[in-house]
Amino acid sequence: MRKNNYLAINIGICLFLLLPTIGCWSRYELNTLAVVIGMGLDKIEETGKIQVTAQIFNPGEKKSTAKNKGDGGSSQSFWNLKNSGDNLLEVIQGLSHKSNRKIYLADNQVIIFSNAIAKEGVQKYIDFFARNNETRMNVWVLVAKNQASQVLAVSPELESTSAVQIAQLVDAQSATSEASRVNLEKFISRLMSKTDAAIAPIVEVTGEGDDKSLSVSGTAVFKKDKLVGQLNRTETRGLLWVLDEIKNGVIVVDSPSGDGKVSLLITRSKSKITPLIMDEDIRFKIGIKEEGNIGYQSSQENLIKPPIIEELEKEQAAVIESEVIAALEKAKKLNVDIFCFGDLIHQQYPDEWLALKDRWDEVFPTINLEFAIQAKLRRTGRIGSLAVLEKE
Incomplete structure (x- = not known):
């Protein structure tokens, strides 16, 4: 009996020591990932295609002192990677052809729909984010007053990236209560309701030239999945x-x-x-x-x-x-x-x-x-x- 007890204890210890390695097969090294921290969806007016702007964090660079260098670059702490096409899944997968790293969505902070995309209907785009196992349900959902790519192109003063600043602006709305705070889970819940209307905060670019900044205020209002107005x-x-x-x-x-x-x-x-x-x-x-x-x-x-x-x-x-x-x-x-x-x-x-x-x-x-x-x-x-x- 005592021998069996010792055997059980030894097996338990071995299993405990193996626990830290469980799941390691799906882990990635940071230097193999293109970590997306913000994503914007636009409609290309001339072709009708979807344009995705994925803001990728560049940890190896400090924030540039020059403002508003739109698509990021070697001197900025983010890189705005763009791709376009007819199908959102294909467009996002196609981002990998423009980066030597795996596109990683689990750290995404914000999903921004352009005004044109929101008016057309967002259900077919939300479907991708709802199914994707990397997408967190607490990611903030916003509607840009104009184009989402313009929002992500702004280089903020205090934060390293525009996506991080937008996420913090949404968080900070509890101080003023002048904008709604809607994450993906809440947005999907309202979209699926037969009576409740989906809502999302509005983000816009204010100022001109080197004085551009970001503002989150007001609320976009949807009927079914289409933008119909704002508060x-x-x-x-x-x-x-x-x-x-x-x-x-x-x-x-x-x-x-x-x-x-x-x-x-x-x-x-x-x-x-x-x-x-x-x-x-x-x-x-x-x-x-x-x-x-x-x-x-x-x-x-x-x-x-x-x-x-x-x-x-x-x-x-x-x-x-x-x-x-x-x-x-x-x-x-x-x-x-x-x-x-x-x-x-x-x-x-x-x-x-x-x-x-x-x-x-x-x-x-x-x-x-x-x-x-x-x-x-x-x-x-x-x-x-x-x-x-x-x-x-």
Whole structure:
């Protein structure tokens, strides 16, 4: 018995020592890979072919001090490799003919669709990324205001590559709540829904010449798989209030005295959406609890007085309501359910949903909202009023 125990222990030790080598057959040496960190899809207007721009990280080079050397090169830390064709899989595989390394997608940070590609329809392109076993489902999905290749050609000031900067800009949107944050998993989920509209943040190139920079703001809106419109920053934040995705941001209101503005910092937010159905009347109760601090004032009144605080809280709630209404009006105009209202009815009124699901496009523009918004100011900062230097 003891001998058998020793044998079992020895076998266990051997198996444990073999664990680090399991899976090594599929590993690659870094110097054999062309690591893609950003990918852009464009439509060539003259030929109708797909153009893929794969931004490849060049770890052997430091970032160039010269700005906007579009396609990268020997002095930059990235290389924009391009290929075109009729089929996305063939185009991406064809990138290997232009590089002496294996194209590696597992570290990709962003997928950017050009405006033209998005309007044409993205499902046939998403199919590749959904099936490819190297593609991570948490890669960010964006729509370029114009061409995706132009976005990836910008050389950023602080980051090594434009793809990394774009990914960080999307991450940083929690500070302003003026752009949606959508990864591949979330985008596919909305595309597959029979009622929910897919959305994605918008990235654009601003400035000219050596002053070009990248900006992520607003939201691209899809009907099925085609781009049909966009939300501006205000409408986007209205959408994010409903989706319970507001983290931080600034709300600017009029000073109660009327002689300036007060900027309020959003510190906490929680939203709850409740569908209400009575006969043919379909409405949604928008419950939002928000907390904030006073961040700045251009008026001279003392803001720590209770009546002033109450007035600011009312104005804060009014701004939140107006942003949600702006988002709903745009969604009704485009006739797209960007709020996932259809799913909420399906979950809470399954029987009623059976009669609604096939005509949701007709019903959605007729829905109404009820609001229950609580806005609280917790802190006023270290001063109560603007310090004014008296003239001598």
